[in-house]
Amino acid sequence: MFSTVLVALPAALICLFISSAPAHADLKLCNRMSYVVEAAIGVDYKAATATRGWFRIDPAACRVVAQGTLTAERILLNARALGVYGSSPIPQNGADMLCIAPDNFVIAAARQCRSGQSPAPFTQISPTATDDGNLVAYLAEDSEYDDEQARLAGIQRLLVIAGYDAAPIDGVDGPKTQAALAAFLKNRGLTPDIVQAPNFFAAMIDAVQSPSSTGLTWCNNTPHKIMAAVGTDDGKTVISRGWYRIDPGKCLHPDVTGQPRQIFSFAEAVDGENRALKFKDRPLNWGGATQLCTRESKFEINEQGDCGTRGLAITGFAAVDMSGGGKTLRFAMP
Template sequence: MRRYARRTVLALPAAALSILVSAAPAHADLKLCNRMSYVVEVAIGIDHQSATATRGWFRIDPAGCRVVAQGTLTADRILLHARALGLYGSSPAPQGGADTLCIAEQNFVIAAARQCRAGQTPAPFTQVHPTPGDDGHLIAYLAEDSEYDDEQARLAGIQRLLVVAGYDASPIDGTDGPKTQAALNAFLKSRGLGADAVQQPNFFARLIEAVQSPSATGLTWCNDTPHKIMAAVATDDGKSVTSRGWYRIDPGKCLHPDVTGQPRQIFSFAEAVDHDNRAVKYKDKALNWGGSTQLCTREAKFEINEQGDCGTRGLSAAGFAAVDMSAGGKTLRFAMP
């Protein structure tokens, strides 16, 4: 049975998570700041006197900060676990961490987080040592290997969501230029927004809304089922076929996989999963939407450039369906049989 328990987890290797050491006890609010090009959801773990609790999710936009614990924080250790929004598809691979604690799919507070119960799954947490900031908060930073500053992280985050929404703002590098401005202006025009909207606090929410709405151009997936759906896309540029996933599509939402360039052919595979991230079955068969073209996938997030011999390479094979894009845009609606 296919499992998707870790497909939405964001990579935070030790070198990428800024660990700022402080010898002082935690007597201030704890604030997390995001210097990544992804909108992330973060869970915190508090380890104190042999008791461990977890809480999540705290959503943080690129270049944004959020207070995740207020007042005097009594803790022997503070731990973090982060995941990118599922709409990013093949975002970084699962993070590592020395501690395995329990999380839940939706917002949660788990008092005894080392023994997972029904509806909870184990996840790796990384210990952090926040440092006092100038504003009086204790601060820890989430960062990428690109080492963006706040301005670069925000622009790279906008570029990334524009690409997912179908606008050509690549490369995603946090550097402004004519191509990024053209994509941004096209997006603003399509949504009836003025230039000042880019600086508004809800601009990332507007970008995400565009990504999760039907589109007249490119490929759009829409989830008309009561289940969460994990989807993968593949593109054939005439030289090789690249498969990429997984994208999470929540019930009642749509999503545009980030297909760049003009591939000769596009393929799609999608599967419904339950609250424990196991494949949903309907009449003893997995509830999925695909076709006859066998392409490689894996349980974690992936981008695979070589197809064939999936099993011998430690990969799985799934049947993808070819998508007719001759009309310039195609919406695939996933519904119950």
């Protein structure tokens, strides 16, 4: 009998299709989503809880996250999409708050976080036993992609973020997707055979995280993590959207679609717990005079009036001059 554990994404719900099975062998996670994800697992055994992460898994790929006999009373999961996807995915909701770290980690006592660690929600899973005696859990969207569709939808999503028109993101091949992919490969100096290579998603993400001659690009030249938000005005509606995570030394293209008349930008440096940083007693942020609505958690807001009375924050965005066809904003220390 199958049950479903929901992991929330605003663009698409992640589901873990699971069934009851004893944890007795290799545990494998398979990604049938259109996002490259990073996963962390938690193991409860005899009143002790340990966590381990991050395991990066491309669309349509699987990865063993625990080898050999897995002794556990409960197995738990936290999954996150890469920061390159910006405001679309959000962390899952779960009943167990366990410790994680920003980079690869193994935490033996995961219910009491120490310096450099932070609590995150984990969801209990019961993976399916396979014919070879191993265990598998599938990460899937409500679109219920198969492996081929998930891979193509993952390519489409990164093409859109990189500024190429591969919409809709549906996992269905066609002339529009092929034209966008061909243009991407040509502009990035990549040969067509890389599409089938194991490192293709890594190559696409590297391209998305580098400056572009089209659209808006944010580049983080600070030693801190930066969270950014974008505003667009199409002449009828002003939409603010965030937050996009930009790691130190990386660039990112917010997924701005269509041809907006005006684009606005706001960014701020944050610490490991996403608290705003100050430099010489002043907020370390990059904004301007245009006031738009935001909130602490990820958001998309299409009504900009009365922010305060609606429980929203008022944030000053900078207008971005896109007259040259493309603009790179580089955030640096004062």
